[in-house]
């Protein structure tokens with residue numbers, strides 16, 4: 001155990017939609033009884049890629065005592081995406097371009113690095 005950054009889930013705000021499960025490549029987040037949970041804290045690296053996809057703002061990063069991030073175990077648990085993720089603008093997938101989660105008009109979407117400048121500069 002050491003003090004480090006780790007995902008915090010506000011159960012009051014969580015609707016159990018499951019959108020945060022896929023972005024968590026390490027497989028640390030699962031839906032249990034209709035709520036997202038960090039089931040194995042050693043698999044959460046605290047990078048926060050899941051934060052921006054949450055439509056209700058239930059996810060945040062906190063700094064607290066937690067098991068050390070286990071890189072090997074996380075790699076072992078890394079799972080392929082449950083569904084294909086594509087850029088909302090051009091449709092390219094993560095196999096061809098880096099994708100970044102964005103919030104647009106209340107929706108959680110993915111945008112590729114090619115289309116991101118268009119979003120920023122119009």
Ligand code: SF4
Pocket residue numbers: 009013014015016017018019020021035036053054055056057058059
């Ligand atoms: S994306 Fe947000 S609301 Fe949906 S399951 Fe994850 S924490 Fe809950």
